[in-house]
Amino acid sequence: MLSLWLVAGGAAFAQEVAPDPAAVLDRAATDPRALKELQRFDEMMANPMIVNQHPDLRYRDLAMAAYKHGDKARALRMFMRAGSFADKPSQAAVANMYWEGVGTPVDRPRAYAWMDLASSRGYSRFIAQREYYWSQLSEAERAQALRVGQEILVEYDDKVALHRLEMELEYVRRNVTGSRVGSIGWGTIQGAGVTSAYNVNAPSWMTLDQFYRSSVWNINSYTKMKDLQWKVQVESKPTVEVGNLQNVAPPGSPPGK
Numbered sequence: 001m002l003s004l005w006l007v008a009g010g011a012a013f014a015q016e017v018a019p020d021p022a023a024v025l026d027r028a029a030t031d032p033r034a035l036k037e038l039q040r041f042d043e044m045m046a047n048p049m050i051v052n053q054h055p056d057l058r059y060r061d062l063a064m065a066a067y068k069h070g071d072k073a074r075a076l077r078m079f080m081r082a083g084s085f086a087d088k089p090s091q092a093a094v095a096n097m098y099w100e101g102v103g104t105p106v107d108r109p110r111a112y113a114w115m116d117l118a119s120s121r122g123y124s125r126f127i128a129q130r131e132y133y134w135s136q137l138s139e140a141e142r143a144q145a146l147r148v149g150q151e152i153l154v155e156y157d158d159k160v161a162l163h164r165l166e167m168e169l170e171y172v173r174r175n176v177t178g179s180r181v182g183s184i185g186w187g188t189i190q191g192a193g194v195t196s197a198y199n200v201n202a203p204s205w206m207t208l209d210q211f212y213r214s215s216v217w218n219i220n221s222y223t224k225m226k227d228l229q230w231k232v233q234v235e236s237k238p239t240v241e242v243g244n245l246q247n248v249a250p251p252g253s254p255p256g257k
Helices: 022-027 033-044 057-069 071-082 089-102 108-117 122-138 138-156 158-174 219-235
Strands: 189-192 206-208
Touching: 022 089, 022 108, 022 219, 033 219, 057 071, 057 089, 071 189, 089 122, 089 219, 108 138, 122 219, 138 158, 158 219
Parallel strands: none
Antiparallel strands: 189 206
C-alpha cells in the first residue's frame, strides 16, 4: 500500500542546507501574512487549469490516478517525472514504492536515496521516514545507498529540478495576455482540466491578475508556498496508525456474539 506520511526513526547522507529548512517552515507556519497568502494559494491550486500548467502537480496527479487504477508501474514512472520537477511528495512516493516493491522490485538502498532527496526541504515526516530506512539498512546497503544517491542527485537535485520547473513556469508566465513588456492587462481566463487530486468543482475562470499571482508562477514564491502548504495541511495534522480490521459486535449484543 502506498503510504507517504509514515513516522519512524537513524542517519542520512549529507546535503548542504542552510538555513535549516525545517526551522524556516516552522517560522512560516506561524506568520499571519504567510498563512493569508497560503489561503489565496490554495484557492488558486484548487483549479484544474492551474494544476495543468504545473508539471510537478500534473505528473503527480497522473501518478495518483494510475496507482488508483492498479497500474503501479506507470504510477512509479509518473511519480519520478513529477519528482524531476522537485515535487517532494512524489519523490517520497518513489521511495516508498522501491522500499515496498510496488511497481518495481524491492530496492532498499534506492528507496533510502529517494527519501533523502524528498526530505531535503525539511519535511519532517519524510526526514523521520528517511531515518527509519537508514536504521533498517545493512552496512553494505548503506554504502550502496550513498552511491545511488549521488547518481540520483545528478538529475533530481533541487538545483537541477527547480531550474527545470522554473523554465516551465516562466514559459507560461511570459505568454500572459497583455502587453509585450509584461503588463498583465485586463480580462479573464476560462478553461478546464481533468484531474483526480484537486477540486474539479473549482471555478474554471479567473481574472488575469489572479491567474498570474506571484506565488503561483515565481519559482521561489511557489516553492515556499508548496512547502508551507505541506507543513500546515499535512504535518500539522496528527498521524493515525490503523490496525487490522476486526469484527465488532453490535451494541447490546451478548458477549461472544
